[in-house]
Amino acid sequence: MNVAIKSALAAMVLLASSASVVNAAGAGTGSVTFSGEIIEAACSITPESVDRPVPLGSVSKSQLSGGGVGTKHYFDIELIGCSLTGLTDKTVTATFTGTGTTEVPGALALNGVAGAGILLTEFDGTAITLGNATTPKAITPGSNTLTFGAQLKGQSSTTGTVGTGTFTAVTHFALAYQ
Template sequence: MKMSKIVLALSLGMTLVTAAHAEVKDQGHGTVHFVGSIIDAPCSIDPDSVDQTIKMGAISNAALKDGGRSEPVDFKILLTQCDVSTLTDGVTVTFSGSPSTGNAELLGITGSASGASIALIDGAGSPIKLGEASVARPLVDGSNEMDFAAFLQGDAGASAAIVPGSFTSVANFTLSYN
C-alpha cells in the first residue's frame, strides 16, 4: 500500500513537470517598447506629465469676440522623487511653441479655425508669457504638483475675425532648477 502511494505521487509529479514544460500555445502576441530619458535634475517628471493632450472643448465664437476668452482648462506637471537638498529657489517653467500672429506672448493655433490664441496661466491665475520663465516655485522632497491652466482667447482688433473650425497647438515646457 505504501509503495502504491509512492508510485502514484511520482506519476503525478511527472505529469505536472511534463505539463509545465509543454509548449505555450500562441494565441496572440505583441511587443512592448520602453522609451524615456535620464536627465540631470533634482526631480523626475511623471510619465503622464511628459506628453499631455489637453482637451479645450467646443468654444463658441461669440465667447471669443472682442478679445473674449473661454473657460480655463486645468493641467499639471507632476514632479516625483525630488531631492531638494541642493536647491535654493525651486523651479521655473518656460513654455515655448509657435507664437500667435495676434499676440506674440500667446501660443498660436493651426487648423481651420483662426482669430484666437491660447493663453497660459499658473495655478495662481498669473499669465505666463510664451518663451519667458514663470515665477520660481519652491519644491519639497518627494512629489510636487505644478498647476497650470490654458484658455482660448480671441485676438483683439478690427481685423481679428473669429473663424470657426478645428484647431491644434503644441507647447513644449522646459524646467530650470535653481
C-alpha cells in the first residue's frame, strides 16, 4: 500500500474516532438526588403524601362573601408497611399546623388574598383545629388511607370583604400512633 493511501486511511480512522467522542460528550449529563427520612413509626408515609398539592380551583368572590364556602376537596395521607407491634389502641391521629387567620376563625391563612381562609375537616366533616390532634382513626397491618377535606371560606360580611387573586397556603402534619 502506498504512503498516500495509508495516510488517508489513518486520517479517516482518526476522524471517525474523534466524531464519536464529540457525540458522546454532547449527549448530555445530569445527576439524580435522592432524599427521604428514616423514622421510628408504626407506618411509612408514601412519597406522594409527604408533599401533596391540593388544588381548590377558581371560586367566585360572591360565593365566599358573607361567610360562604367553596366546594370541599378531599386529600389522602397514604400509610404503607404498617406494623401494629407495640401499639395499644391501634390508632393514629394527625395534627395539622400552620398560620391561622383572624379573618376566618379556625381557618388556615391564605398568602396572596385577604378575607378568606381554608377550613380543614376530617372525612366525616368534623372541623379540624390547627394544632390539635384529629379524632383517632383505626389502622390495620399493611396499608391505610387517612382522608381529610379542605374548602375555602370567606369572612363574614360584618368583618370585611373577600379579596381576589391567586393564593397559596401551607399546612404541615404530624402523625401520632397509639
